[in-house]
Amino acid sequence: MKKxxxxxxxxxxxxxxxxPFCTTLLADNGADVLKIEPPHGDQCRTWxxxxxxxxxxxxxxxxxRNKKGITLNLKNEEAxxxxxxxxxxxxxxxxxxxxxxxxxxxxxxxxxxxxxxxxVYASGSGFGQTGPLKNRPCYDxxxxxxxxxxxxxxFEDSVPTKVGPSIADNVTGxxxxxxxxxxxxxxxxxxxxxxxxxxxxxxxxxLLENAIVIQTxxxxxxxxxxxxxxxxxxxxxxxxxxxxxxIGVGNDRLFKLFCDLIERPDLLDNPLYATNDLRSQNYRPExxxxxxxxxxxxxxxxxxxxxxxxxxxxxxxxDMKEAIDHPHVQAREMMVHQTHPTIGEMYFQGCPIKLSxxxxxxxxxxxxxxxYNEEFYKNVLGFSDEKxxxxxxxxxx
Amino acid sequence: MKKxxxxxxxxxxxxxxxxPFCTTLLADNGADVLKIEPPHGDQCRTWxxxxxxxxxxxxxxxxxRNKKGITLNLKNEEAxxxxxxxxxxxxxxxxxxxxxxxxxxxxxxxxxxxxxxxxVYASGSGFGQTGPLKNRPCYDxxxxxxxxxxxxxxFEDSVPTKVGPSIADNVTGxxxxxxxxxxxxxxxxxxxxxxxxxxxxxxxxxLLENAIVIQTxxxxxxxxxxxxxxxxxxxxxxxxxxxxxxIGVGNDRLFKLFCDLIERPDLLDNPLYATNDLRSQNYRPExxxxxxxxxxxxxxxxxxxxxxxxxxxxxxxxDMKEAIDHPHVQAREMMVHQTHPTIGEMYFQGCPIKLSxxxxxxxxxxxxxxxYNEEFYKNVLGFSDEKxxxxxxxxxx
Numbered sequence: 001m002k003k004x005x006x007x008x009x010x011x012x013x014x015x016x017x018x019x020p021f022c023t024t025l026l027a028d029n030g031a032d033v034l035k036i037e038p039p040h041g042d043q044c045r046t047w048x049x050x051x052x053x054x055x056x057x058x059x060x061x062x063x064x065r066n067k068k069g070i071t072l073n074l075k076n077e078e079a080x081x082x083x084x085x086x087x088x089x090x091x092x093x094x095x096x097x098x099x100x101x102x103x104x105x106x107x108x109x110x111x112x113x114x115x116x117x118x119x120v121y122a123s124g125s126g127f128g129q130t131g132p133l134k135n136r137p138c139y140d141x142x143x144x145x146x147x148x149x150x151x152x153x154x155f156e157d158s159v160p161t162k163v164g165p166s167i168a169d170n171v172t173g174x175x176x177x178x179x180x181x182x183x184x185x186x187x188x189x190x191x192x193x194x195x196x197x198x199x200x201x202x203x204x205x206x207l208l209e210n211a212i213v214i215q216t217x218x219x220x221x222x223x224x225x226x227x228x229x230x231x232x233x234x235x236x237x238x239x240x241x242x243x244x245x246x247i248g249v250g251n252d253r254l255f256k257l258f259c260d261l262i263e264r265p266d267l268l269d270n271p272l273y274a275t276n277d278l279r280s281q282n283y284r285p286e287x288x289x290x291x292x293x294x295x296x297x298x299x300x301x302x303x304x305x306x307x308x309x310x311x312x313x314x315x316x317x318x319d320m321k322e323a324i325d326h327p328h329v330q331a332r333e334m335m336v337h338q339t340h341p342t343i344g345e346m347y348f349q350g351c352p353i354k355l356s357x358x359x360x361x362x363x364x365x366x367x368x369x370x371x372y373n374e375e376f377y378k379n380v381l382g383f384s385d386e387k388x389x390x391x392x393x394x395x396x397x
Numbered sequence: 398m399k400k401x402x403x404x405x406x407x408x409x410x411x412x413x414x415x416x417p418f419c420t421t422l423l424a425d426n427g428a429d430v431l432k433i434e435p436p437h438g439d440q441c442r443t444w445x446x447x448x449x450x451x452x453x454x455x456x457x458x459x460x461x462r463n464k465k466g467i468t469l470n471l472k473n474e475e476a477x478x479x480x481x482x483x484x485x486x487x488x489x490x491x492x493x494x495x496x497x498x499x500x501x502x503x504x505x506x507x508x509x510x511x512x513x514x515x516x517v518y519a520s521g522s523g524f525g526q527t528g529p530l531k532n533r534p535c536y537d538x539x540x541x542x543x544x545x546x547x548x549x550x551x552f553e554d555s556v557p558t559k560v561g562p563s564i565a566d567n568v569t570g571x572x573x574x575x576x577x578x579x580x581x582x583x584x585x586x587x588x589x590x591x592x593x594x595x596x597x598x599x600x601x602x603x604l605l606e607n608a609i610v611i612q613t614x615x616x617x618x619x620x621x622x623x624x625x626x627x628x629x630x631x632x633x634x635x636x637x638x639x640x641x642x643x644i645g646v647g648n649d650r651l652f653k654l655f656c657d658l659i660e661r662p663d664l665l666d667n668p669l670y671a672t673n674d675l676r677s678q679n680y681r682p683e684x685x686x687x688x689x690x691x692x693x694x695x696x697x698x699x700x701x702x703x704x705x706x707x708x709x710x711x712x713x714x715x716d717m718k719e720a721i722d723h724p725h726v727q728a729r730e731m732m733v734h735q736t737h738p739t740i741g742e743m744y745f746q747g748c749p750i751k752l753s754x755x756x757x758x759x760x761x762x763x764x765x766x767x768x769y770n771e772e773f774y775k776n777v778l779g780f781s782d783e784k785x786x787x788x789x790x791x792x793x794x
Binding site: 001004005007008017025029047048049051058059061062109127128129130131132133136137138139141142143144145146147148149150151152153154155158159160161162163164165166167169170171174175176177178179181182183184185186188189190192193194195196197198199201202203205206207208209210211212213214215216217218221222223224225226227229231235237239244245246248250308311312313314315316317318319320321322323324326327328329331332334335343346347348349352353354355356357358 | 398401402404405414422426444445446448455456458459506524525526527528529530533534535536538539540541542543544545546547548549550551552555556557558559560561562563564566567568571572573574575576578579580581582583585586587589590591592593594595596598599600602603604605606607608609610611612613614615618619620621622623624626628632634636641642643645647705708709710711712713714715716717718719720721723724725726728729731732740743744745746749750751752753754755
């Protein structure tokens with residue numbers, strides 16, 4: 001086996017972002033992912049950036065690489081029967097309909113497990129399959145806001161700030177993948193399937209680390225702190241002549257080296273800065289200003305080199321172009337090239353989970369809408385030309 | 398089997414945050430996780446919040462529930478031989494030493510696979526096991542900055558902003574868990590082990606979704622956008638009388654309902670707001686101001702109710718106390734109680750991956766330093782009283 005999940009059959013009913021991010025991780029690692037779209041296509045086919053020439057979504061193309069695509073109108077009885085046939089031979093179903101919709105479509109876990117009791121049935125959603133808010137619509141910004149992330153991001157004296165990228169969506173996809181793999185591992189031992197339920201709301205909540213423990217252990221409600229860490233100082237992001245740089249000086253040994261670097265050995269004699277705890281308490285405004293001034297007439301890359309030389313964790317704030325071009329991104333193969341049939345040459349993110357013997361990779365482009373229909377329905381399922389035509393005529397596919 | 402990973406033996410050499418977050422997911426789901434600390438303990442035992450009475454770290458206690466703890470000084474030859482014995486019978490080793498350290502300690506993958514070729518050996522790190530920066534120290538803020546997250550978070554006219562909580566660390570732990578489970582699944586099929594390599598830098602890079610595709614497809618470098626979404630409007634966070642509220646009006650149908658709600662049906666006749674694309678282009682300043690004014694004299698919960706009634710995605714920005722107490726967090730069992738032997742009653746985050754047949758749960762408290770030593774070395778390994786005493790005297794454990 002060249003990839004970890006070769007032979008694993010996944011029926012992918014997902015759309016938009018969290019569900020597809022899960023099946024991308026599976027597909028990158030060799031699972032046979034059949035993306036099943038309604039005849040009008042996954043809504044994310046209209047999401048920007050849109051390729052000028054072909055009109056295809058670059059976002060969809062990135063997110064659905066390595067998957068094969070068919071259409072199937074699950075609102076149609078005949079289509080549903082086809083889906084039930086596929087379920088008999090599948091290992092995993094992944095969906096992220098709004099809770100309740102899969103039941104209406106008669107493709108919910110209770111229905112599917114009657115057909116294939118060993119199925120692993122994974123459900124991503126905004127608020128989960130249970131709980132008072134389960135039926136609510138949810139955007140990434142709503143999950144980030146309600147689960148506590150937004151109030152902890154940004155500056156004390158400014159408004160609460162959402163995390164730029166949609167981390168509620170993509171981390172939900174990653175957790176969903178963990179759940180699928182755990183359920184599959186368990187099935188290897190027991191032969192039994194089960195449902196996996198992961199929500200964007202729960203996901204964000206688990207990322208808040210000690211903010212929750214501070215609240216429950218100390219009774220203190222943590223507030224956003226901008227770019228500092230309340231328990232380490234200096235630890236901040238500073239303006240430079242050509243952008244910003246992050247510096248973290250985690251202990252007394254490093255602080256000594258840092259004071260030498262900025263040519264302020266006198267700071268070591270200042271009792272306000274004698275320990276990390278004292279530095280944390282007394283960082284603002286004076287120590288912050290001293291370092292900000294030191295940074296203000298240097299380049300972010302020069303500061304990075306100087307800190308790196310003496311072992312102080314430091315790095316420039318990179319914009320998208322700078323990050324993509326960074327030699328480390330290149331060396332880690334975190335950007336990959338792919339030729340898409342209508343967009344042409346594409347260049348997007350690769351695989352973050354590096355498996356030494358069975359590495360994941362980006363091999364085949366995302367499917368055009370219904371691209372695999374003819375081959376699948378005629379050659380894999382063995383339908384006649386006539387039957388295939390009827391499926392189209394009757395809006396089954 | 399009551400939990401998905403029952404019987405899975407994990408040797409946990411991790412410290413601080415990303416590695417332990419991976420083994421927490423494994424332990425919550427039934428794996429037998431043996432946390433192996435140096436005699437001075439995981440550095441994270443000193444991280445706040447610290448319990449006043451016992452001096453224990455609440456953060457450590459939350460992060461290491463469900464694990465058993467022994468000490469073992471891997472710098473010592475005899476300790477290493479004990480570790481090699483444990484490896485013979487283990488399924489998984491997880492570590493997050495700085496790359497190079499595991500080799501110095503002679504517990505790197507190349508050494509361990511000679512003893513147990515089927516081992517799944519998982520390595521979390523700042524920059525990964527390969528690439529030009531592999532040996533660099535890394536904090537969460539550095540990974541967030543260099544991989545592009547910081548530049549995409551915060552407001553256009555303000556400084557780049559780090560995500561409050563340490564998402565480079567915890568999402569790396571989640572990816573590491575995906576890698577472990579994929580490698581275990583593959584081992585079930587092939588009998589072969591392998592190494593899993595996940596870095597904080599790569600992890601952050603994969604969370605940036607279409608920012609990367611916008612850069613490579615359009616040649617435009619995305620900039621931070623505060624709380625708006627460049628392709629949906631209205632989509633923002635607004636001030637209310639008692640905090641903030643997130644509202645996302647994703648399409649024309651919802652915009653009509655929203656205009657009725659705010660009693661501004663005239664906006665529907667304004668050609669500037671005729672489509673979502675036009676609203677996105679023309680949102681600021683006027684449409685933003687109209688909605689901000691409407692929100693400014695209402696409570697965040699009232700706005701939530703009004704939007705919920707008509708199906709508009711919306712949610713209040715909750716602080717830590719409000720989020721913890723939210724009925725949905727409670728219903729989803731995302732907060733759990735646990736009695737710790739020295740801290741006493743604790744209350745912290747539960748399990749986000751809901752498995753229907755083998756649910757994860759929080760059962761046993763985090764180990765005190767070396768708490769399991771005597772039972773483990775005497776009863777599990779069968780060492781005599783004398784030998785056990787010698788291990789302590791010789792600083793082997």
